[in-house]
Structures are given as structure tokens and as C-alpha cells.
Amino acid sequence: MALEHAILVSLLEKPGSGYELARRFERSIGYFWTATHQQIYRVLKRMENDGWVVVRDVPQQGRPDKKEYSVADLGRAALSSWLQDPIEPESVRHDLAVKIRGAAFDDPAALIREVERHRQAHRDRLAHYLAGEARDFMAPGADTAGPKTPLDAERELQHVVLRGGIAYERMMIGWLDDVLATLARFGPGR
Amino acid sequence: MALEHAILVSLLEKPGSGYELARRFERSIGYFWTATHQQIYRVLKRMENDGWVVVRDVPQQGRPDKKEYSVADLGRAALSSWLQDPIEPESVRHDLAVKIRGAAFDDPAALIREVERHRQAHRDRLAHYLAGEARDFMAPGADTAGPKTPLDAERELQHVVLRGGIAYERMMIGWLDDVLATLARFGPGR
DNA sequence: TCCTGCTATGCAACTCGTTGCATAGCAAGC
DNA sequence: GCTTGCTATGCAACGAGTTGCATAGCAGGA
Incomplete structure (x- = not known):
């Protein structure tokens, strides 16, 4: 916990x-x-x-x-x-992946809408993260020179976590594009 | 649920x-x-x-x-x-991100070991996924020509979900490298 | 023979997380 | 004066998930 x-x-x-x-x-x-x-x-x-x-x-x-x-x-x-304490690498829970595999047994039209909705949500979140990054971590002159203070460490660590969020959203958007392309490939042929 | x-x-x-x-x-x-x-x-x-x-x-x-x-x-x-039914885009739970931000208030040496351990775990999982992909989805002649059957759809959907896992592991490895580089940058200066 | 280990199913207790609801102070607008 | 909306805290009930334990058949090795 x-x-x-x-x-x-x-x-x-x-x-x-x-x-x-x-x-x-x-x-x-x-x-x-x-x-x-x-x-x-x-x-x-x-x-x-x-x-x-x-x-x-x-x-x-x-x-x-x-x-x-x-x-x-x-x-x-x-x-x-x-x-x-060491912790275990997180266990994932992706409802969407369950749905994608489930789509093999159902009409995929609803899934396409769903995936597009999720892609949009991830686009929005990415834009939100990028705006936050520009606002909080691209401030002029902040991290240029001078000795490292504990506050610098705090900021840098917050920033690297945010970069993780950005990488995650980018990955998800790319993958959801892949999912849509896959659905389009065999969808019309049924 | x-x-x-x-x-x-x-x-x-x-x-x-x-x-x-x-x-x-x-x-x-x-x-x-x-x-x-x-x-x-x-x-x-x-x-x-x-x-x-x-x-x-x-x-x-x-x-x-x-x-x-x-x-x-x-x-x-x-x-x-x-x-x-539409579902909400998943809510994330990353213990590791909490630890990274927490490292600002503690000795980061333990965190570095932890991050390296996680990176290795993700490398292992990636190798495992890639092996599974080669075994199950790169079989010769399987998906070359012929009409699409429901079984093809099942396979293609399983494959795209697996590709999602692969993309996730690659993203995580890249991000953990970023985390280690960040820790190295300010770690020695304390 | 006994121990270990894998298949196979299950109970009980507990913790964690969600949902619905309740209360209360105060501000702003109709 | 009434309603809406935001800040601020909390209870109660439920459902989901985890952990520890128990049972049982059978195989293989020390």
C-alpha cells in the first residue's frame, strides 16, 4: 500500500x-x-x-x-x-485491452468508437502535461547555473516523473492508432 | 469491474x-x-x-x-x-513515481538500485513478449493471403494487444534510463 | 516411507477502494 | 429569500482484491 x-x-x-x-x-x-x-x-x-x-x-x-x-x-x-523497501513492478489493469480481445466475438463498430474516444482523452492529457511542463519547468533562467540545492532536486524529480507521464501518453496514442489500423484492416471484410 | x-x-x-x-x-x-x-x-x-x-x-x-x-x-x-458500455480511461498507480518524488527527501542511493532493478524487470518482460510474438504471430505463411476468417480476427486482436505490451515495456525502459540519468546528474553533487 | 512438488479447489479474514449520502459555512446571483 | 456552487469534513455500506491457510490426488526421488 x-x-x-x-x-x-x-x-x-x-x-x-x-x-x-x-x-x-x-x-x-x-x-x-x-x-x-x-x-x-x-x-x-x-x-x-x-x-x-x-x-x-x-x-x-x-x-x-x-x-x-x-x-x-x-x-x-x-x-x-x-x-x-523494494517494490514489485506494478501489475497492469487495462480494461481496454480486454475489450479489444473481446471484440473478436462481437461487432467491432462500438469498439472503434471507444478506441477513438480513448485516443482523444490521451491527446487531451498529453496537451495538459505539455502545458504544465512549459509552465513549471521551462521557466527562464531557473535551472541554468549555480550550485544544486535540495529544491533543485525536488524540481528535477517532479520533472522526470512528468516526463514519464508524457512518454506514457505518447506511447498510448501511438498504440491506439495501431489498434484502429488493425481494426480497419479486417473490419470491412466481414 | x-x-x-x-x-x-x-x-x-x-x-x-x-x-x-x-x-x-x-x-x-x-x-x-x-x-x-x-x-x-x-x-x-x-x-x-x-x-x-x-x-x-x-x-x-x-x-x-x-x-x-x-x-x-x-x-x-x-x-x-x-x-x-463506454469505460473511463484507466487511472494509473505507479508506486515507483511516488518513490522518485519521495527521493528528494531521502538518500537517493537506494532509489537508484530500485530503478535499475525495475529496468531489468522490464527488459526481461520485453524479451519475453518479443519471444512470444515471434513464436505465435510470425509463423510462416499464416497471414499471407486468403479470405479473413473470425479466427484471423482473434489472432490479429491478440497480436495488437501484445504489441501494446511491447510498446509499453519499451517506453518504460526509455523512461527509466531518463530517471537514472536525472539521478546521476544531481546525485553526486550532494 | 517420507518429503517435495505440481495439479486442483476452496474458506475465512482482512484491507483497500468506491459510492452514496450528510452536514455546514459562506458567496454570488436571481 | 432562495438557489446554486464552492470549500471543507465525514459516516456507512458495499464490492474488489489480497493473504494465509486447508484439503486432496498423484508422481518422483531420497
């Missing part, structure tokens, strides 16, 4: 409330890890009980108060120990 | 027992969908109750008897209806 560790990383990058974490999981962190707010609240409570994080009540004006979480020493130690 | 649908597809391609399905989920189907034998047995039982599949007791010599499942009309209809 890594949700708690994803939360620790996110809180180390910047403390925040459960709500804010949920927003982050819709964007940057969510590019490679999803979680709903229910899950986050539940896990945060457990982490608080375990002493991994500490809470601070933050009154706000114009909106409801929030609880701001930050990482405690125990949490940092837990993250550190998890980082040492 | 798609496990039951993955099972339906697999049983349509070839009827088999729960045990055999579990083996298949370790190979071909398992390239894009994982399941343990517990899960498979449980779901098979439910599918039998729902009339999606039918069982046939098959006595065997030299080994325990087995129950061979095959798809019933209701199951085929259920699969067909699921194939019509």
Missing part, C-alpha cells in the same frame, strides 16, 4: 488539508496516483493516530476552517523505511 | 478450469490483467449462479479431476452489453 506514502511525499512538498490533498490528487500527484477525498480523510486520520502527521487548526475567512496536516518525525521515518 | 469480462473473453477463446484460467492470467491475459486463483474461483462461482457459464466435470488420469467452464448464452450477452 502506498497511498499513505504518496500523502507523505505530498505533505513534505507542501503541508495542506485533506481537501487540498484531494485537489492535488486530481492534478500533479494524480497523474500517477488516484485517490478520492474519502480515502484521503480516512488515511489521514489513521496517520494522525499513528503519529505520522500532526494537525493544526487553521481558521479562514470567507470559507470554512481547515485542518492543516504536516509530516512528523515518525512519518518521515516511515517514508524513509518504505523508500528502502 | 472487468474481471468477469476478462474471464468471459478467455473462456470464449478456449474453455477451461479455474486453475487453467489462473495459469493464463499469469501469462497472456495477465499481461494486461492480473488475478489470483482465489479471485477467479470466487467469480466463476458467481458467474455460474448467474448462468453466465456452464460447468462440465472432466475426470483426468494422473491428476485430480477438474471442472471445465464454458460461456453460456447469458454470459455472451453480458459480455456484448459490457463491450457497448
Whole structure:
């Protein structure tokens, strides 16, 4: 299980409330890890009980108060120990691949529409990633010269993870093109 | 949920027992969908109750008897209806990406070993996929001329899914090289 | 004979993740 | 004053997935 560790990383990058974490999981962190707010609240409570994080009540004006979480020493130690642990290369779950093989036993017309829809979704996500990259990592003069600081490391690591997302989307778009070409090849002949 | 649908597809391609399905989920189907034998047995039982599949007791010599499942009309209809339903593009879960961003707050040496281990695992899987492709889809004279049959469609769809796996592994290897280069760039300077 | 190992099926307990719902403060517009 | 919408937190129930364990037939080797 890594949700708690994803939360620790996110809180180390910047403390925040459960709500804010949920927003982050819709964007940057969510590019490679999803979680709903229910899950986050539940896990945060457990982490608080375990002493991994500490809470601070933050009154706000114009909106409801929030609880701001930050990482405690125990949490940092837990993250550190998890980082040492080897993990298994992820197991994949591709509904779409199941559908593609299933299309051999059904009318492929619906599948073609579905694949085109997915390709568009991946195009959109790619555009979104590229925009984020231009915004956050192509800033002028940022990483030119000077000594490397811990903040540089944080940025560089965030960037390489984003590049992974970009590579993934590009690969998917190419493959979905391949799928469509394959479907077109034998589709009309039936 | 798609496990039951993955099972339906697999049983349509070839009827088999729960045990055999579990083996298949370790190979071909398992390239894009994982399941343990517990899960498979449980779901098979439910599918039998729902009339999606039918069982046939098959006595065997030299080994325990087995129950061979095959798809019933209701199951085929259920699969067909699921194939019509649009699904959401998958949500990703990459432990490794969490670790990479977490490495900003810890010693990156362990991460480097981890990334190298994963790269090797992806290399192995790629070699395995390529061997499977050569064995199953590069057979001489198979797909040269003649009219397209439903069996051709089945094969072509299996092949395009495998090509997806190959593209995925190649992308991952390239990205992990990028990660290692990035770690090397700022790692020594600390 | 006993142990190991493979085929084959299954139960029970647990954790993880999703879905639906509920509450509440406050702002903006009709 | 009412509705809509965003921030913010949470409960309860369910379904999916994992882990540990148990059973049983049979083969082969020490």
C-alpha cells in the first residue's frame, strides 16, 4: 500500500488539508496516483493516530476552517523505511485491452468508437502535461547555473516523473492508432 | 469491474478450469490483467449462479479431476452489453513515481538500485513478449493471403494487444534510463 | 516411507477502494 | 429569500482484491 506514502511525499512538498490533498490528487500527484477525498480523510486520520502527521487548526475567512496536516518525525521515518523497501513492478489493469480481445466475438463498430474516444482523452492529457511542463519547468533562467540545492532536486524529480507521464501518453496514442489500423484492416471484410 | 469480462473473453477463446484460467492470467491475459486463483474461483462461482457459464466435470488420469467452464448464452450477452458500455480511461498507480518524488527527501542511493532493478524487470518482460510474438504471430505463411476468417480476427486482436505490451515495456525502459540519468546528474553533487 | 512438488479447489479474514449520502459555512446571483 | 456552487469534513455500506491457510490426488526421488 502506498497511498499513505504518496500523502507523505505530498505533505513534505507542501503541508495542506485533506481537501487540498484531494485537489492535488486530481492534478500533479494524480497523474500517477488516484485517490478520492474519502480515502484521503480516512488515511489521514489513521496517520494522525499513528503519529505520522500532526494537525493544526487553521481558521479562514470567507470559507470554512481547515485542518492543516504536516509530516512528523515518525512519518518521515516511515517514508524513509518504505523508500528502502523494494517494490514489485506494478501489475497492469487495462480494461481496454480486454475489450479489444473481446471484440473478436462481437461487432467491432462500438469498439472503434471507444478506441477513438480513448485516443482523444490521451491527446487531451498529453496537451495538459505539455502545458504544465512549459509552465513549471521551462521557466527562464531557473535551472541554468549555480550550485544544486535540495529544491533543485525536488524540481528535477517532479520533472522526470512528468516526463514519464508524457512518454506514457505518447506511447498510448501511438498504440491506439495501431489498434484502429488493425481494426480497419479486417473490419470491412466481414 | 472487468474481471468477469476478462474471464468471459478467455473462456470464449478456449474453455477451461479455474486453475487453467489462473495459469493464463499469469501469462497472456495477465499481461494486461492480473488475478489470483482465489479471485477467479470466487467469480466463476458467481458467474455460474448467474448462468453466465456452464460447468462440465472432466475426470483426468494422473491428476485430480477438474471442472471445465464454458460461456453460456447469458454470459455472451453480458459480455456484448459490457463491450457497448463506454469505460473511463484507466487511472494509473505507479508506486515507483511516488518513490522518485519521495527521493528528494531521502538518500537517493537506494532509489537508484530500485530503478535499475525495475529496468531489468522490464527488459526481461520485453524479451519475453518479443519471444512470444515471434513464436505465435510470425509463423510462416499464416497471414499471407486468403479470405479473413473470425479466427484471423482473434489472432490479429491478440497480436495488437501484445504489441501494446511491447510498446509499453519499451517506453518504460526509455523512461527509466531518463530517471537514472536525472539521478546521476544531481546525485553526486550532494 | 517420507518429503517435495505440481495439479486442483476452496474458506475465512482482512484491507483497500468506491459510492452514496450528510452536514455546514459562506458567496454570488436571481 | 432562495438557489446554486464552492470549500471543507465525514459516516456507512458495499464490492474488489489480497493473504494465509486447508484439503486432496498423484508422481518422483531420497
